[in-house]
Amino acid sequence: MAEKGLVVGIDVAKGWLDVAVLETGESFRVDNDSAGWALLLQRLRGRRVRAVGLEPSGGYERGAKQALRKAGLPVRNVNPHKLRHFARALGRLAKNDRLDAVVIARYTADMPTREMRVDPLREQ
Known part of the structure; x- marks a missing residue:
């Protein structure tokens, strides 16, 4: 039986976050x-x-990850290399931020991911 709840994908850029909610189709x-x-x-x-899946983006994701974790949401890092292979397997060759957020959400829902573990010393 599948776990209940929404899966959110976030594509991170320096100036914005593109967000997709898989089950509702919101973006x-x-x-x-x-x-x-x-x-x-x-x-x-x-x-x-x-689950909330984020693709690491050169550190631009740090603030969002911290805010999501503080709110008690289950954040997962998505490996960019594996995500590209997943997108190709889906036939998603087009690349833009909104489409990437949907693919991140789908990857987070379909593939095994683990909730982030936080080391406070490493965070400093």
């Missing part, structure tokens, strides 16, 4: 700053979220 963009993270959390608040 939206928020700024990649504290105001954008708050808006993201507001849109996810009160909903049962099973």
Whole structure:
């Protein structure tokens, strides 16, 4: 039996986050700053979220990951190399931020991923 809850994929850029919710088909963009993270959390608040997949992006994902973890959401890193292979297997050769967010959500739902573990010393 499949686990219940929403799976969210986030494609990270320096200035924004493209977000896709797999089960509802929603997609939206928020700024990649504290105001954008708050808006993201507001849109996810009160909903049962099973997993949030993020593709690491040169450190630009750190603030969003921290905000999501502090809100108690299960964040998962998605390996970019494996994600590209997954997208090719799906026939998704086009590349843009909104499509990538959907592929990240689908990868997070379909492939084995683990919740991030945080080492406070390493975070410093």
